[in-house]
Amino acid sequence: MSLAAELWPDVQPETARRLMLAGVESFAQRGYHATTTRDIATNAGMSPAALYVHFPSKAALLFAISRSGHQQALALVEQAAASAESPPAAMRAIVEQFVAWHARRHLVARVVQYELGALPEEEYAVVAGLRRDIERIVRDLLAAGVESGHFHVGDVGTAARAVLSLGIDVARWYSDRSRQSPAALGREYGELALRMLGADTTA
Amino acid sequence: MSLAAELWPDVQPETARRLMLAGVESFAQRGYHATTTRDIATNAGMSPAALYVHFPSKAALLFAISRSGHQQALALVEQAAASAESPPAAMRAIVEQFVAWHARRHLVARVVQYELGALPEEEYAVVAGLRRDIERIVRDLLAAGVESGHFHVGDVGTAARAVLSLGIDVARWYSDRSRQSPAALGREYGELALRMLGADTTA
DNA sequence: CTCCACGCTAAGCGCTCGCTTACAATCCAG
């Protein structure tokens, strides 16, 4: 199965997926505004006008990429949070999955994390909602862990931000030539995060 | 003293500083490629052509901002590293200063951290060198602290990346409306970083 | 066999971009 089909199994036809993949690569490497619709179409092996058969605008293509990426990240965090018993175990699972995703899908993640400012207002509001959902899960879990004595932090909001920063910033620096696999990086970061939160890391 | 004169005391005349400040604001909020030279000039209260009296190109303006910002950040880290005795104390000082700078100068920091991809090749190489200097200081200090038993981490390179990520990502989310002052945020993050590195935080 | 919906292209429109040119105002050295 192609990477495009793996990332967006519900997008049809396959040409639309190829355009999305070409968009991801260009947006991640050069940025949204430095990418032309001709770049994207050429990269997808089509004429410039083909983009407009499947997407009403360049911004709509960005939105399709960004929304789907945010939904994936949110689903990942939700599942990790629900899969564990104690707050430390849940937090470790979240960080492992969140970090591994940002490494494994670092091109998509780069668009998700750093190109959302280019979205039109309405579309931005949609992804901003998904981002708040992710942040709330982490913050609530952290607060619950502090309440139960599993975590010890000065300020819950600040510590939650710090945990998310560790994951988000991976999208900025991770590349295909990075030494560690996404999974190994996730495990390493899970350990770092738990220690940062004052948790017993044997949990 | 104006903010522009505070940030770039050695830039003359004052009009050039106003252009740099207008560039910082535009680049930070909309990104380099979404900013026009007309935006910058208008924001600085001048005609579009005035930019080219002081800078040979839009990219040269970005470079002036980016290089000076990187130099400031490097100087900050160097001084913090030299100011403390033990590795934990030095690391705490570095994180406090690095984080506080990214918060207090979050517009400049945003351009520094997220717009360097827009630099021409030669100019990029210059700031890339400054970035490597910063990374090396943190990595070497961390390695020394592991050697001396002050720090306990799985992989030195990964942990160094994580420490820097905490600071860099501040530029992405910090705003003038953030609850915590830059200094307070720095202290909070200093504590989080030391715990993450397995250090005795009473140091 | 017909015909139309779908997927795609060739050509190009109108606009804005980074930047240049020609020129004006100010100021200070000789």
Next chain:
DNA sequence: CTGGATTGTAAGCGAGCGCTTAGCGTGGAG
């Protein structure tokens, strides 16, 4: 008083941008 350096403006050039239009090929329903 003169002349050049400095600092600015008004006007606009050529290029590349996002996107539109008109039309072509193809495959499946009737």
